[in-house]
Amino acid sequence: MKRSYLLVIALLFAILLVGCEGSGDSNASGDKKSDSKNQASEEPVKGGTVKVAFGADPDTLDWMSTGASPTRDVSWHIFETLFALDQDFQAKPMIAEGFEKSDDEKVYIITLRKDVKFHDGSTVSADDVVASINRWRTVSSVGTIADEYIESVKALDELTVEIKLNEVYNAFISDMTAPKSALMIIPKEIAEAAGEKPLTPKQYIGTGPYKFESWERGNQIVLTRFDDYSAREEEDWGGLTGKKVAYFDEIKFLIVKDPQVMINGLKTGIYDYAETIPPDLYQVVESDPNIDPVTYINGYTVTTPDKSEPPFDDLKVRQALNHALNKEVIAESAYGNKDFYSMDGALFDPEQTELYSKDGTDDYLSFDQEKAKQLLKESGYDGKPIKIMYSNDTETYKRISQIMKQQMEAVGFKVELVPYDWATYLEKWQDPANWDLVVVGWSTRFSPNELGMLIEDTASSGWYKSKQWESQLYAWGLAASSEERKDILTDMNQTVNDELPFIKIANETKLDIKSAHIPAYDSWVGQRFWNTWKSE
Numbered sequence: 013m014k015r016s017y018l019l020v021i022a023l024l025f026a027i028l029l030v031g032c033e034g035s036g037d038s039n040a041s042g043d044k045k046s047d048s049k050n051q052a053s054e055e056p057v058k059g060g061t062v063k064v065a066f067g068a069d070p071d072t073l074d075w076m077s078t079g080a081s082p083t084r085d086v087s088w089h090i091f092e093t094l095f096a097l098d099q100d101f102q103a104k105p106m107i108a109e110g111f112e113k114s115d116d117e118k119v120y121i122i123t124l125r126k127d128v129k130f131h132d133g134s135t136v137s138a139d140d141v142v143a144s145i146n147r148w149r150t151v152s153s154v155g156t157i158a159d160e161y162i163e164s165v166k167a168l169d170e171l172t173v174e175i176k177l178n179e180v181y182n183a184f185i186s187d188m189t190a191p192k193s194a195l196m197i198i199p200k201e202i203a204e205a206a207g208e209k210p211l212t213p214k215q216y217i218g219t220g221p222y223k224f225e226s227w228e229r230g231n232q233i234v235l236t237r238f239d240d241y242s243a244r245e246e247e248d249w250g251g252l253t254g255k256k257v258a259y260f261d262e263i264k265f266l267i268v269k270d271p272q273v274m275i276n277g278l279k280t281g282i283y284d285y286a287e288t289i290p291p292d293l294y295q296v297v298e299s300d301p302n303i304d305p306v307t308y309i310n311g312y313t314v315t316t317p318d319k320s321e322p323p324f325d326d327l328k329v330r331q332a333l334n335h336a337l338n339k340e341v342i343a344e345s346a347y348g349n350k351d352f353y354s355m356d357g358a359l360f361d362p363e364q365t366e367l368y369s370k371d372g373t374d375d376y377l378s379f380d381q382e383k384a385k386q387l388l389k390e391s392g393y394d395g396k397p398i399k400i401m402y403s404n405d406t407e408t409y410k411r412i413s414q415i416m417k418q419q420m421e422a423v424g425f426k427v428e429l430v431p432y433d434w435a436t437y438l439e440k441w442q443d444p445a446n447w448d449l450v451v452v453g454w455s456t457r458f459s460p461n462e463l464g465m466l467i468e469d470t471a472s473s474g475w476y477k478s479k480q481w482e483s484q485l486y487a488w489g490l491a492a493s494s495e496e497r498k499d500i501l502t503d504m505n506q507t508v509n510d511e512l513p514f515i516k517i518a519n520e521t522k523l524d525i526k527s528a529h530i531p532a533y534d535s536w537v538g539q540r541f542w543n544t545w546k547s548e
Contacts (some may be wrong), residue, residue, distance in 0.1 A: 053236045054531045057545045062260045062530075064539060065268040065277055067287035067432070069230050074211040076144075079192030079464065081455050085287075085538045086265055088252060089235055090131075091196035091218035094141065095189045099250030099536055101364060101458060103189045106244070106253045107136060107197050107219060109171075117180045124171040127240040130199055131223040138167035143203035145195065146177070148336045151208050157461045158184060170501035183461065183489045191252060191537060192455075192462045195221065221258035221542045223531040233265040251536055259545035269405070278303055278525055279426035284546060285530070287539060289523045290407060291352035298391065302528050309361045310522035313346070313412060314465060315400075316514040318444045320475035323398070328391035332434040333449075334424040337382035337416060339377060343518035346411040352519040358505055359463065361456060361519060364537060369498055372505030384423040397428040401440060401447035409451045412517060414452070441473050450474070453520065456537075460488050460504060465514045478515040 015296040066081040075087035079344040096106040105111075109123045124267040128136040145165050148155035168174050177184065188195050202215045216224035219242065222235040237258040266283065268274050271293060274286035279300065289297060298304050317324035317333065324330055340355060347353040357376025360367035399417060402409040410431065428446060432440055440446040454465055465471050466481060484504050491497045508514070526533060533544045 014135065023025075037174045050057055054547055055536050056257070056259055056532075057547060058259050059261050060546050061262045061264055061545075062541050062546060063282065064263065064265045064541075065274040065283040066233075066265040067267075067269065067288045067452050069267045069358070070233075071208040072217055073213075073224065073227075073233075074206075075154075075194045076148055077193070077210045079153065079462070081538065084191060084194075086233055086235070087196070087218075088194075089222040089263065089541065090220045090224050091194070091198070091217055092220050093188065093195050093252075094124075094197065095185055096252035097189050097191065097458060097537075098253055099534075101251070101366065103185050103251045104246075104249055104251075107141075111185070117182070117218070118177045120175040120177075120184065121168070122173045122175065124173070125242070125244075126171065128219055129238075129240045130219055131217045131238055132199065133240070134199060136197060136219060137170050137200075138173045140200045140203070141173050141197055143168050143200040144197045147198075147203045147206065148195045149191075152190075152195070153464065153467060154187050154190045154193050154459075155195065156256040156486070158187045180505075181489045182492050183459065186459050190458060190462055190463075192457070221256045222260075222263055225262065229265055231546075232267065235263045235265075237261055250534060252540075254259055254544040258542055260541060264539050268357060271335045275303070275525065278527055281526075281527075285524065285526045285539060285541075287522075287524045289525055291349040291521075291523055292345050294349055294523060298521070298524050304526050304528055304530075304533075306524040306526055306533065306535070307352075307521050308535045309363055309456055310520040311361075311453060312456065312519045313408065313451070313453045313517040314514040315412070315416065315449050315451050315467060315517065316472075316474040317449050317512075318474045319477075319513065320444050323391070323393045323396075324448060324474070326392045327512070329388050329393050330515075332384045332387035332391060332393075332423065333389065333420065333425075334375065334512055334515050335380045336420050337423070337515065338419055339517050340379075342412055342415045342419075345415050346408045347518070347520070352521045352523060354521075355517050356507070357516055359457075359460070359501065364456075364458070366494060366497070367458070367501065369501040369505060371502040372507075372509055375509050381423050383524065388424050393425075395426060397426040398448045399428050399430050399446070400449045400451060401432065401437065402451040403434045403437040404467060405434040405437075406453075407452070413451045416449075444471075444475065460501075466508075473513055476511075478507065478511055478513070480507045480511070481513075 070082040073083055073087045075083055075091050092106050094108040095103050098104045108124045108126055108544045111120055111122045113120055125368055142165050161177045163176040165175050201219055202217060206215055213227055221238055223238045225234040227233045244255050271289050277283040278286055297303050305461045317330055319325050343353045357373030358368060358370050362368050370505035400413050402413045404410055413429055417429055418428050434544045457463055467473050468476055484500055487500050491500055529547050531547050
């Protein structure tokens with residue numbers, strides 16, 4: 013299978029990073045909502061500003077060209093997709109009215125909702141959708157996979173799009189719902205002018221309940237209510253689709269790096285919401301009656317070896333590393349509070365019932381120092397220092413790297429820690445000469461096609477190449493039943509278990525916080541500020 017997405021690797025190397033976010037939505041108490049202490053039933057209030065303490069300044073708000081979480085969490089207020097995930101992770105229409113599939117399952121006819129408005133006042137047409145899909149096929153990590161199956165895309169009339177595939181691909185609608193590197197619909201002129209380059213601020217024209225207003229780099233991003241928003245009617249879908257109401261006049265994403273500043277700002281009313289609070293501050297949050305914790309699943313942390321050159325091109329060295337790491341000790345050191353991590357070797361989270369299989373993960377907790385020493389002795393490792401690269405902007409990555417160093421040295425590795433600020437880290441990641449292992453987190457995924465740490469022959473996967481993984485991705489695209497998909501997910505787990513393209517540390521639960529003056533809030537996938545308001 014061709015791998016055309018390699019053409020856009022410079023854009024994709026930072027995709028899908030947990031750097032900031034995830035999905036899912038379960039809290040430390042196991043509930044499916046935010047832990048509001050003052051969840052009184054109140055009538056919605058229209059107006060005002062919601063001030064969000066935001067931990068990272070995004071590189072771009074082009075939600076199609078990157079899956080980075082800071083981009084996603086701002087941009088899904090601005091842009092929307094043809095289909096989107098509901099609160100149960102099922103695909104539902106968004107801009108689309110629906111679709112039909114031909115008997116041979118190779119032709120999709122997608123009808124659009126009438127009179128859906130862009131922020132510039134124009135109406136969404138089939139031509140806009142065709143141009144958006146064609147751009148998605150070249151700049152999105154998910155779209156480039158789907159592109160392998162797309163024969164043609166054309167407008168049949170103002171509200172109808174025909175997509176012909178070259179073979180059956182049952183993952184197609186799922187790909188179009190991906191919240192990472194999303195198939196956001198933008199005006200034809202913008203899609204064609206941007207091409208493979210990220211959109212500029214003047215091109216941030218979508219159909220969402222809020223529209224782009226301004227961006228002061230390193231300071232704030234401001235969105236304002238789109239008064240002509242074309243809302244759906246379904247009130248019970250949730251997630252990223254169904255009815256959306258923009259109650260706030262504006263949303264201000266304020267760039268704040270220090271979590272203690274975030275907490276203090278929430279206490280004093282400077283902020284209404286803050287993201288990415290360290291779990292060891294949970295008790296501080298829980299004890300304040302004016303602050304509500306908001307928690308949800310957030311993917312997992314990993315260490316990825318560079319497999320393009322020694323020593324980790326040798327499977328025995330990767331196996332030695334896996335046996336050298338006591339992941340339970342690493343997780344306890346990195347997260348502290350057990351409510352905010354779990355030990356699980358699968359590619360997806362147990363909450364994602366249609367995507368979860370624990371089978372094939374037997375060696376996940378295979379800590380065995382003697383076996384690690386023996387494998388290292390049998391391998392081609394020459395004793396040169398292993399460079400572990402991480403971002404020192406993230407305390408979790410720093411702690412994981414430090415404990416890894418201790419455990420690796422205990423079995424005979426020599427180790428050097430190489431910390432960088434986040435921007436430099438992302439730049440250095442592209443060159444294998446800069447690192448042997450990277451430590452990073454990947455936020456929650458909704459399809460194997462979104463697993464950035466397994467995109468073959470890229471920096472994000474450590475230049476992973478695997479015929480086995482290729483064949484399993486292909487099988488996933490053809491799978492027609494839940495039973496088939498479960499079997500494939502088990503095989504995928506086993507491939508990662510056997511080939512060790514990355515080594516998983518632990519599943520994360522994310523901790524955000526909000527003011528108790530926001531009485532209605534659903535944390536399903538990160539920060540979303542439609543269908544919520546401020547009581548004061």
